[in-house]
Amino acid sequence: QQPVQSPQAVILREGEDAVINCSSSKALYSVHWYRQKHGEAPVFLMILLKGGEQKGHEKISASFNEKKQQSSLYLTASQLSYSGTYFCGTAEGPQGGSEKLVFGKGTKLTVNP
Amino acid sequence: NAGVTQTPKFQVLKTGQSMTLQCAQDMNHEYMSWYRQDPGMGLRLIHYSVGAGITDQGEVPNGYNVSRSTTEDFPLRLLSAAPSQTSVYFCASSYSEAPGYGYTFGSGTRLTVV
Numbered sequence: 001q002q003p004v005q006s007p008q009a010v011i012l013r014e015g016e017d018a019v020i021n022c023s024s025s026k027a028l029y030s031v032h033w034y035r036q037k038h039g040e041a042p043v044f045l046m047i048l049l050k051g052g053e054q055k056g057h058e059k060i061s062a063s064f065n066e067k068k069q070q071s072s073l074y075l076t077a078s079q080l081s082y083s084g085t086y087f088c089g090t091a092e093g094p095q096g097g098s099e100k101l102v103f104g105k106g107t108k109l110t111v112n113p
Numbered sequence: 114n115a116g117v118t119q120t121p122k123f124q125v126l127k128t129g130q131s132m133t134l135q136c137a138q139d140m141n142h143e144y145m146s147w148y149r150q151d152p153g154m155g156l157r158l159i160h161y162s163v164g165a166g167i168t169d170q171g172e173v174p175n176g177y178n179v180s181r182s183t184t185e186d187f188p189l190r191l192l193s194a195a196p197s198q199t200s201v202y203f204c205a206s207s208y209s210e211a212p213g214y215g216y217t218f219g220s221g222t223r224l225t226v227v
Binding site: 002032034040041042043044045046047049087089098099100101102103104105106 | 144146148153154155156157158161163169171172203205207209213214215216217218219220221
């Protein structure tokens with residue numbers, strides 16, 4: 001079952017912040033975040049494992065609440081290069097890992113000058 | 114180190130034809146997966162594999178077959194193409210023993226069925 005992402009689309013001005021949410025109805029082993037630019041393949045940003053950890057990548061960070069099966073991606077002081085579609089992927093880990101990764105429908109982020 | 118290589122990049126099929134989308138990785142990744150991407154639907158998992166000889170169904174497996182005879186290769190077969198299979202197909206791979214490791218995607222195959 002696909003995780004649910006919100007919002008579907010976000011439009012920002014350079015320097016503004018955004019939050020993208022991802023939720024699942026199933027217990028999760030891990031949550032992945034990817035960014036895809038138009039006409040290109042998705043690119044891995046970060047992974048969060050169960051344990052409620054928070055991770056960061058430049059000005060992009062994320063949190064994972066395993067009890068609520070929710071994750072959020074935080075983009076601060078957005079740059080033009082942040083534009084793209086962001087996907088969360090959730091792994092239930094039937095064999096204890098990320099072998100079956102299911103993605104949400106994506107959030108399209110547009111950063112304008 | 115080429116990463117994940119998909120061939121062909123573009124393909125047009127007639128309804129009822131069969132074909133195989135190729136995927137190869139040179140990173141010794143155990144996990145490999147096939148996704149299809151359609152507008153507004155995100156990435157949907159077709160089949161996945163945890164190692165040579167082991168495959169399983171994803172969310173949308175109907176109309177597709179896979180096999181994994183080697184660690185490097187994971188071909189996707191369309192037995193009888195239908196217009197509903199028009200899509201962009203991505204192959205992805207990852208390590209199994211590195212919990213903090215994400216998936217590397219191939220550049221995709223754009224398939225049109227007429």
